[in-house]
Amino acid sequence: MKIAIVGTGYVGLVSGACFAEMGVDVTCVDIAEEKIESLKQGIIPIYEPGLKNIVQRNYSAQRLHFTTDLTAVLNGVDIVFIAVGTPSGEDGSADLSYVFRVAETIAENMTKPALIVTKSTVPVGTSHKIKELVSAKLAQRGLSDLEFDVASNPEFLKEGAAVDDFMSPDRVVVGVESERAEKLMARLYRPFMLNNFRVIFMDILSSEMTKYASNAMLATRISFMNDIANLSERVGADVNMVRRGLGSDSRIGRSFLYPGCGYGGSCFPKDIKALIKVAADTGYEMKVLKAVEAVNDAQKTILFQKFSEFFNGEIAGKTVAVWGLSFKPETDDMRDAPSITLINSLLSSGVSVRVYDPAAMKEAAHRFGDAIYYATDIYDAANDADAIIVPTEWKEFRIPNWQILKKIMRSHVVVDGRNIYNRADLESQGFGYKGIGQK
Ligand SMILES: NC(=O)c1ccc[n+]([C@@H]2O[C@H](COP(=O)([O-])OP(=O)(O)OC[C@H]3O[C@@H](n4cnc5c(N)ncnc54)[C@H](O)[C@@H]3O)[C@@H](O)[C@H]2O)c1
Structure with a gap:
């Protein structure tokens, strides 16, 4: 099986290297020429435990390739993943310009059937918009009969443990809307299913929503605990003890209950903002998440x-x-x-x-x-x-x-x-x- 992953950042590079480790032929694509040149020389542009070995091993074995030219590989692969950044736009919504730029490049150059999979974290409905964009472009090119599918495969890895998370995931979520896409994704994730990791197939909208809901829940636990910590200080309790007592309840569990100086990173802040904005656009107010964000800003x-x-x-x-x-x-x-x-x-x-x-x-x-x-x-x-x-x-x-x-x-x-x-x-x-x- 051959795949391309567009966007060679924390998610694209880790996913690419790990799929290659499973025997898939992977080409990682990025517009940053310096990054691609460094990777070809075995220099890893990010710090991520265990990543260097796995990249170098698979690059040497010629299962992992690097390029800046998506058009050169596009028509030789079974699946194209989009794993570019989706930073916060000025109004808090996810900036999808990088995602759509990749979709356009695919639509302008594809000549064979393709499966386009969104791995970037994108608001609900984005994969459908990609489908519309590609269909329109193909029609312009007189290729309306060219078959293609879209799918959603959000990534749940944690930076700092990304390789382990990718190789031993709690679950893999795959949103599909055709048997053809489901079969291809099942083939790709077969090694994970053999290892008994859960691969959950669902519709595309639910898959996109699952990613945001997961990050929102984790951020909520952190802000909740920070609120409890600030109150503990004021009433003379010790939150370290409170956390141990609280987390021992099997209905609650221990993870993500550590109080601190606020969450950061490339995901929680922007994903919480984006979900609040998506909801506002539908006329719904995410009251819990607004409080989560306010507590975090103060923390x-x-x-x-x-x-x-x-x-x-x-x-x-x-x-x-x-x-x-x-x-x-x-x-x-x-x-x-x-x-x-x-x-x-x-x-x-x-x-x-x-x-x-x-x-x-x-x-x-x-x-x-x-x-x-x-x-x-x-x-x-x-x-x-x-x-x-x-x-x-x-x-x-x-x-x-x-x-x-x-x-x-x-x-x-x-x-x-x-x-x-x-x-x-x-x-x-x-x-x-x-x-x-x-x-
Ligand atoms: N970082 C994480 O821990 C994490 C975890 C899960 C999901 N995600 C999501 O995955 C997505 C990617 O995140 P990241 O942290 O890997 O981002 P990143 O900024 O590390 O990498 C994105 C890469 O995409 C490249 N790029 C931009 N436009 C391009 C184009 N047109 N063609 C080719 N490459 C292009 C950039 O040069 C960059 O190298 C985001 O949507 C993010 O929310 C991130």
Whole structure:
């Protein structure tokens, strides 16, 4: 089986490499020439555990190919996946211009029957719009008889564990509307079905909706827990204990109940916005999701507030070490990361910022230029600092040498955005400590 995946980002590259690992012949297509050239030389443009090996192995085995020219591969493949970005537009709706541009290129160049599958996260109805667009273009080209299908196959992988998630998914959702499309998708996902992972076939609209509903539910759990954390602080409860008690209920479960400094990343913020907008366009108000978004926006300011409280608001001239910049550990992705809100607030209050992240330094330099200091490790970041603020819980931050930090810091404050430290432990070593949802 031969497939093309258009868009070689976090989703396209991981999907392409993993399908190739299953024996499929995959061509990953992207308009970014630099990216494609790097990949051909074995350089992986993103940080994602396990991805490098699998890309290099399958590229060497000639099951994985890279190109900038979709038209050259289009008519030699059984399935074309669209996996380009769908960022937030100005009004909060998903910007579908990249998706439709790919659909147009397909429609302008296809000469053989095709299955066009949307893997990007797209509002309900988008695959049908792609179908209309392609039909209209084929008619213009005098190819109305050329058969093609559309399908929806949203992606549920998590950055930081993307390869494992793709290879061992909780479920694969496939939206189809023809037997022909269902058969092809079943063939592609057969290795997963053999491994007993659930592949759920449904109609296209429900498939598109399932992706948004899943992200909306996860974001809701996070904002709910952040609300409970903020209340716990005010009434003297410890949210770490509350979370353990709550998550032990099998009806509720433990995942996505960690309070923190807000969700970020390339998916939740934009997908929540898009779903609110889709609903508004139908005249329906998503009240729960509006609250989820408002809680999250407020939560992203909490680290700055806690830091400022330590110094009674007199923070101009202070120096802060920020440990962790990516929106979560094990990725270099900083899109909508809470660290960005924090650093902007610090800078605009006259605070000097020294940052360290195991993977996102290049990305940070791209965003902040010479406005901040880029440290070589956590100790370099903390050198002469008044406070350490932790927006992201990378493993290497968990057990620092507090004695060294005591010596090299100017004042001794820790604001822990992910509750990875123990208050009593830090206070006994002479540090002031504020976590989330604890006294
Ligand atoms: N990142 C995630 O964790 C994740 C998880 C599930 C779903 N998604 C969804 O998957 C989609 C892709 O997300 P991503 O994070 O991989 O995006 P990304 O920004 O990392 O990658 C998108 C790629 O598409 C390329 N591109 C844009 N227009 C193109 C065109 N006309 N032809 C070829 N390539 C083109 C870009 O150059 C870029 O390399 C989005 O809809 C996103 O919501 C993302």
